[in-house]
Amino acid sequence: MILRTALALAALAGPALSQDRTLTISVYGIAQDAYREALYAPFEAQCGCKLVIESGNSVERLAKLEANAASPVVDVIAFSDANALEAAAKGLIAPLDPARLTNLSNIYDFARDPVGDAMAVGYTFYGTSIVYRSDEVTVNSWLDLFSDDLAGYVALPNIATTQGPITLMMLQKALGKDDPTFADAIDLVAEHKDDVVTFYERGSQIPQLLQQEEILAAVVGRFGWANIAKLGLPVAWAQPKEGQTGGMNVLSMVKGTKDPELAQEFIDFWLSAEVQQKLADGLVDSPVNTQVSVEGATADALTYGEEMAAQIHFLPAAQQLEHREDWLSQWNAKVAQ
């Protein structure tokens, strides 16, 4: 009875309340104008609420979330899958209710519950492979990075970048060893250390290095491909026989959020075909929603399509959390010396 009265009151107060409803979201700082147009503004119009945006890199925002755990400021957070798992382990995020996410059935399997216990849902992903000068070399395997042709002409991602550990994972796979410590891969990199031009920190360096012929091949994320392709050089995106790797960004609901319904409504809205289509058309995010359709140059610039998605080996977030210290210390001892 009390509940019913409360509900009735809530219904009466509904329109008035919704004016004051706000949802604070914590997102990556990139492409905010495009997000405002494709996502924030339409959502505000739909919910009659106001979005407050906080932006920054993934690690920084995770640290903030942890610092504010007692009285959370943020309701929904977008970060990497490994950061989501870490946040879940620290009790900073709450499980999502699949029943509230109507678009869940339309997104790729791998994005539905990437860190387990419904703690997160993937909203975008990317492939990572090798770009190479097709007029100079051929690349059919991750091990070709260390071929004689490429000695002195290859750039690999640094261990401290997102691309670093996943590159090691593919090298480990290519070596045919299934060791989560990547010891063999790190040994291989260390052995060829002098043949690697640079262990790059910023992917934005790669187009210039290719253009100046400092390098003929590099491991890069698909999000960097459009800038490389437009150099006008004969470059190709490798399809190594071991497959490609990649990464995923996810959305989570912060534990202690005052409005879980609104938080999940927003997450669901972000996953909708309409929003994902707009973000794909704007080359902002590669869609996880399989109903999105793009063609030509747009499709080429994104990580798009069932076929591409099926080739990607993701590095499980749990493995990343468990072994990252080990990777770092091995790398520092063997490669960065």
Add this chain to the structure above:
Amino acid sequence: MFQDRRIGLWLLAPATLFVVVGFLVPVIILLSGAFRTDGGWSLGNYLDFFGSSLNREVFWRTFRLGLTVTLVSAILGYGVAMAVVDKGPKTKGRLIAMLVLPLMISPVARTYAWLVILGRTGFINVGLENLGIIERPLRILFTETAVFIGLIQLFFPLMVLPLISALENMPRDVVPAARVLGANWLTVFWKVILPLTKEGLVVGGTLVFVGSLTAYVTPAILGGSKVLMLETLLYQRVSVANDYASAAVIGVILIAMSVLTNILLKKLASVRKA
């Protein structure tokens, strides 16, 4: 007088409050993690850090690089400062503007410019090849040499500016006086110019040393991350391991190195005075 001092303190209060609340307190909170272990307060984290031979090596490497950059900047800096200081106001203004230009360009853009200059097809290599001095391009980019060159260019102005101002404050006639009395140029520099400009050298030395110690982008991009530095280790602790306690340990070490260097330089300066 007392009245004046009180007014002065009141005028200082807002800025002091701002620095304390906005900077000192957060920094102390962040860095206090470096002195905390499971059992309470201790120096255990530091013992652990220096217990690893790899960390010790990284520490010394970072220290060495900072010191070399500072020394070379000081030597070149005196030359430039002495050349600039006697110029007319217009020329001096232009030269100083050129000197500080690198500080006004974003570190990423500046570092990219180095890629064009030092690269395999960059103009140094192309020039040397055209002159027939080398047959194959030299590998300059992504070596410690490149890091060194990049850091010198970046922090050189911080050395030159204090030296120019110190030289400007030096009495005009001391150099001719020393020359008249028979001192050669080396003696003039060592016995006259250096003692009279050492405050500038202390300021410049501290700025350049601290800058080289803590620079991240320049060594990361120009050095190709083949060699670990303290700041690279710090970045790894935060961005990969999400381990703020160890990062704070490195932070405290970097701050301690900077403060100690400043104290040491001041000490050296006052020893010569006595």
